[in-house]
Amino acid sequence: MIDTAGFWTLTILLGIGTFLIRFSFLGLLGGRQLPDRVLLYLRYVGAAVFPALFMPLLVWPEATGGTPDPARLIAGLAAFAAGLRLGVIWAIVAGMGALYLMQFLFA
Amino acid sequence: MTPRQAFWRGYLDCAPFIVIVVPYSMLFGVVARDAGLDLLQTMSMTVLVIAGASQFTALALLQDQAPVFIALLAALAVNLRMAMYSAALVPHVGHARLGTRALMAYLMVDQAFAVAVRTYEDHPDMPQSTKVAYYFGCMMLICPVWYGFTLVGALVGQAIPASFSLDFAVPVCFIALTAPLLRSAPHVIAAFVAGGAALAFAWVPWSLGLIIAALMGVFAGGQSELYLTRRRERLGA
Numbered sequence: 583m584i585d586t587a588g589f590w591t592l593t594i595l596l597g598i599g600t601f602l603i604r605f606s607f608l609g610l611l612g613g614r615q616l617p618d619r620v621l622l623y624l625r626y627v628g629a630a631v632f633p634a635l636f637m638p639l640l641v642w643p644e645a646t647g648g649t650p651d652p653a654r655l656i657a658g659l660a661a662f663a664a665g666l667r668l669g670v671i672w673a674i675v676a677g678m679g680a681l682y683l684m685q686f687l688f689a
Numbered sequence: 690m691t692p693r694q695a696f697w698r699g700y701l702d703c704a705p706f707i708v709i710v711v712p713y714s715m716l717f718g719v720v721a722r723d724a725g726l727d728l729l730q731t732m733s734m735t736v737l738v739i740a741g742a743s744q745f746t747a748l749a750l751l752q753d754q755a756p757v758f759i760a761l762l763a764a765l766a767v768n769l770r771m772a773m774y775s776a777a778l779v780p781h782v783g784h785a786r787l788g789t790r791a792l793m794a795y796l797m798v799d800q801a802f803a804v805a806v807r808t809y810e811d812h813p814d815m816p817q818s819t820k821v822a823y824y825f826g827c828m829m830l831i832c833p834v835w836y837g838f839t840l841v842g843a844l845v846g847q848a849i850p851a852s853f854s855l856d857f858a859v860p861v862c863f864i865a866l867t868a869p870l871l872r873s874a875p876h877v878i879a880a881f882v883a884g885g886a887a888l889a890f891a892w893v894p895w896s897l898g899l900i901i902a903a904l905m906g907v908f909a910g911g912q913s914e915l916y917l918t919r920r921r922e923r924l925g926a
Contacts, residue, residue, distance in 0.1 A: 584724060584725050584726065584751045584752060588751065588757045589726065589730055589751065590730075591757050592747055592751065592757050592760055592761055592764075593730070593733055593734045593737055593738070593747075594737065595761050596734075596737070596738050596743065596747055596761055596764050596765065597737030597738050599761070599765045599768075600738050600739075600740055600743065600765065600768045600771070601794060601795055603765070603768050603769060603771050603772050603775070604768075604771045604772075604774070604775055604794040604795065604797040605775065605790070605791060605794035606772045606775045606776075607772065607775040607776035607778075607779055608775045608776075608778050608779055608782070608783060608790050608793065608794055609775075609787070609790055609791065609794060611776075611779045611783055612779075612783050612784070612787070612790065613783045613784035613785075614779075614783065616779060616780060621780055622911045622914060622915065623907050623908065623910070623911035624776055624777045624779075624780065624907075625777075625810070625910070625911075625914075626875065626876065626879040626906065626907045626909075626910030626911055627773045627774065627776070627777040627806075627903075627907055628777070628802070628803050628806055628807070628866070628867075628870045629867065629870045629871060629876040629877075629879040629880045629883075629906065629910060630879045630880065630882070630883035630902075630903045630904075630905075630906025630907045630909075630910060631770050631773060631774075631883070631899075631903045631906075632799075632803065632863045632864075632866045632867040632870070632880075633863075633867055633880045633881070633883045633884035633887065633906070634883040634884060634886065634887035634899050634902035634903045634906060635770075635799075635860075635863045635887070635899065636859075636860040636863035636864055636867070636884075637884040637885075637887045637888055638887055638888060638891045638898075639856075639859055639860040639863075640860045640864075641888060642891070643856060643857070643860075644856060645851070645854065645856045645857070654857060654860075657857065657861075658860060658861070658864060661861050661864040661865060662864050662867075662868055664868075665864060665865050665867070665868025665869065666868045666869075666871070669705075669869070670705040670706070670865045670866075670868075670869065671705035671708075673861070673864060673865035673868055674705065674708055674709060674858075674861055674862070674865050677857070677860075677861035677864060677865070678854075678857065678858065678861060681854055681857055682854075685852075685854065
């Protein structure tokens with residue numbers, strides 16, 4: 583059971599803290615012109631953060647208790663290839679589709 | 690493009706992610722009710738935080754009877770990546786009024802950030818007011834769906850069968866976000882360095898491995914661009 587007072591403390595502080603993280607640079611720097619050197623690095627935020635998010639989930643899925651799952655790895659590759667060639671929606675379709683297909687074939 | 694058109698463009702460009710956000714937010718509703726939260730608690734968390742991964746983290750730790758302070762820090766660490774999004778948005782929408790920026794901060798989610806930044810880079814001549822409208826178009830699609838389907842999940846309360854492998858929707862979503870961002874060699878290098886480092890630093894507590902890996906990727910991408918630019922200049926000179 584989750585204790586009610588603890589829940590509300592956590593939720594309110596997490597809401598405030600998450601907002602402050604999101605507001606941080608956008609809020610404090612505002613329209614200020616950033617140095618070129620900083621702009622250079624900022625261009626790579628997306629390309630770096632998303633692979634860092636999905637790689638551990640892909641290689642050590644929680645659903646298999648953290649052991650690498652060939653079906654998920656192949657489905658991940660399929661999603662990536664479809665994403666590069668065809669776009670976002672096809673990446674999702676190819677990824678989930680490939681996983682379902684392999685689970686159907688090898689179940 | 691007028692701001693109104695930009696808003697609807699953003700709305701449509703984010704539409705594919707609905708297929709991920711719907712089951713994921715429903716899952717949160719179901720898991721929260723299973724953990725013993727009532728409807729008001731479930732919805733309050735979703736509306737106040739709107740950051741799925743950190744909500745799941747906080748909930749799991751509370752259920753394990755972890756101290757509130759620990760659950761809070763762990764969940765905040767999961768959201769720390771968004772400080773990087775916040776910085777990356779400054780050159781594009783930083784000129785907006787303070788209240789507008791506060792609203793943009795509240796609505797900042799992964800999918801919409803990725804879609805917006807990609808569009809800004811594809812259209813460097815986009816006027817700033819149009820960029821703001823586009824941003825809100827992206828967020829206006831994702832956020833109501835996130836609230837709405839958390840509510841559906843909490844009301845239906847029916848566990849989604851494990852055979853649907855919904856856990857896999859999360860990495861697939863981030864793969865789909867990554868692929869279109871790999872527009873140049875430095876972007877590819879940034880992605881590979883960050884992905885590899887995320888595995889190497891997965892043991893670091895508090896999800897801080899993610900932050901270390903992301904910073905390494907950003908640095909690698911920036912350095913590669915510098916190197917390529919200098920080489921071009923040398924060869925050209």
